[in-house]
Amino acid sequence: MxxxxxxxxxxxxxxxxxxxxxxxxxxxxxxxxxxxxxxxxxxxxxxxxxxxxxxxxxxxxxxxxxxxxxxxxxxxxxxxxxxxxxxxxxxxxxxxxxxxxxxxxxxxxxxxxxxxxxxxxxxxxxxxxxxxxxxxxxxxxxxxxxxxxxxxxxxxxxxxxxxxxxxxxxxxIDLNYFLPEKISEAQKQLLKKELNIAPSDFVFVFVGRLVGDKGINELVRAFSQISRNTERVVPVKLLLIGPLEEHLDPLYPETLEEIKNNPDILDLGFQKDVRPYLAVSDALVFPSYREGFPNVVMQAGAMGLPSIVSDINGCNEIIVEGQNGMIIPVKNSDKLKTAMEKMLSDTDLYQKLKINSRPMIQSRYExxxxxxxxxxxxxxxxxxxxxxx
Incomplete structure (x- = not known):
């Protein structure tokens, strides 16, 4: 057959x-x-x-x-x-x-x-x-x-x-593959050294195509405001994991310029295995305009990361507001910035979201x-x- x-x-x-x-x-x-x-x-x-x-x-x-x-x-x-x-x-x-x-x-x-x-x-x-x-x-x-x-x-x-x-x-999702313990402490320390990530850095990560409708323009704008704020207490990094597609829905010139010149933004291109990058990160940010049912949000959750996602199909089914992540309006860099800042400043909330992340994926998407x-x-x-x- x-x-x-x-x-x-x-x-x-x-x-x-x-x-x-x-x-x-x-x-x-x-x-x-x-x-x-x-x-x-x-x-x-x-x-x-x-x-x-x-x-x-x-x-x-x-x-x-x-x-x-x-x-x-x-x-x-x-x-x-x-x-x-x-x-x-x-x-x-x-x-x-x-x-x-x-x-x-x-x-x-x-x-x-x-x-x-x-x-x-x-x-x-x-x-x-x-x-x-x-x-x-x-x-x-x-x-x-x-x-x-x-x-x-x-x-x-x-x-x-x-x-x-x-x-x-x-x-x-293959929960045996996307398992935090699969990435050793030595692997994480080596990768952090290669990426110049300090122990005190709070690391946001995005995984996906670097195009407009993935919300990259809004993400870079929001993150840049946070990273350039001299009054912030917690140092931050943003990892961009995915190919830059310039022929379909290209990013704004100012977004590309900021990615290139902001030392806290690490554009790492396509990576066959995203687990090490999720393992050295603290939270996924995924402000996409449209999705069916995004795998990366489940993958991040399985690796123990809370997520900030836009209020769209799939994302608002995987993430429950205040339980394993935060949900923001689509195409809104101000609300995205606020959510990222809250995750940085509210330690109790962050720990709650983090603790719930893997169990909530495990129970629904094995x-x-x-x-x-x-x-x-x-x-x-x-x-x-x-x-x-």
Whole structure:
């Protein structure tokens, strides 16, 4: 029994579905499709599955999209999967359309985040129509969390039933991997020395793409005001972990200048293993404009870090205000600054948030629970379609 999983870019298969594809491959023949590069090769080797590279544009590009659509159609006709299951917007639209054209009986899409709620005017209308077309071509729709589900309902994207797997998130979290004890004291001290982090420093960390809609402009503005305040008692550092994407939603010039010139901001680029950086940090700051269900907030929590997050889908499901973190309005650098300062100054609150962080993740997002619920969903759909497992 063959299942094809697709994403627009390979890093989504490589990171978002790490371990899951190997697990599912123990029950089905799993094939991964995404833009072909070394990360897709890594998926094939690590997960033990066949992969196929197809370039898919992340933005709107009608001609290239049609080429990608018919390449997917050709592969589906050749591979004859019982299920195609997509994540990410463009891969979702193309996979569902190609799957319908090719007669794939079960066509599943997981909405890991919605773009259109943060857009306006004609762009928003086009994006809504694209998501409605995706849902029309799909047989089963899965919002990654309750917030995404509510947006799909409020914008009337589809009348089909919407189901959240387990407590949300596409992959859950490997609590044995994201375990504070995995990073030794010697490793932490060495990394702190390399990064010039003093024992008295309070370290904020951001993990993700360095683009506008991740809230980096607001974060850098808020942090700079804190770090340049000569009256502050606690010295601070900000670690930025992630690639700078200058072609999509680039940062403001003044933000880039501040990142470059502020000695308390450490731009460390993409890191394959974020655990050591979380281990030397005190709190995650994640002021994103939109998410489906952000893995990094769960990862930070599993490593014992409280988080400051924006009041958006996913973030406001993982973080409970005053319990394992703080929630601030979107696109508000003043409120972000206030929250960061409170975490610095209110030691009792910080300790409470920190103590609760890992247990609250452990109780809701254990990886094996989500994997087994997804496996159960596949088997249920196959049975409903009279397809022998």
């Amino acid at each position: 063959k299942i094809i999983r697709t994403s627009t870019i390979s890093i989504s298969l490589n990171v978002l579905l790490k371990g899951q594809l190997k697990f599912l491959n123990g029950f089905f023949e799993v094939v991964g499709i995404s833009s072909g590069d070394e990360l897709l090769d890594e998926v094939s080797q690590r997960e033990g599955i066949k992969t196929i590279g197809i370039h898919m544009e992340r933005g709107i590009s009608p001609f290239k999209d049609i080429v990608s659509l018919f390449r997917l159609y050709s592969i589906f006709r050749s591979e004859k999967p019982a299920i195609v299951h997509s994540i990410t917007p463009k891969a979702g639209l193309l996979t569902m359309l190609a799957g319908k054209m090719a007669g794939v009986p079960i066509r599943m899409h997981t909405f890991t985040g919605l773009i259109f709620p943060t857009r306006k005017g004609l762009v928003q209308k086009v994006l809504i129509k694209m998501d409605r077309l995706l849902c029309f071509a799909a047989t089963n729709i899965y919002p990654e969390g309750q917030g995404v589900k509510n947006d799909l309902l409020n914008y009337k994207i589809t009348s089909k039933p919407l189901k959240v797997i387990a407590n949300g998130n596409v992959n859950g 990886q094996s629970v989500i994997w087994n619920e997804l496996l159960k969903e596949y088997k249920t759909l196959l049975k409903e379609n009279n397809i022998d497992v």
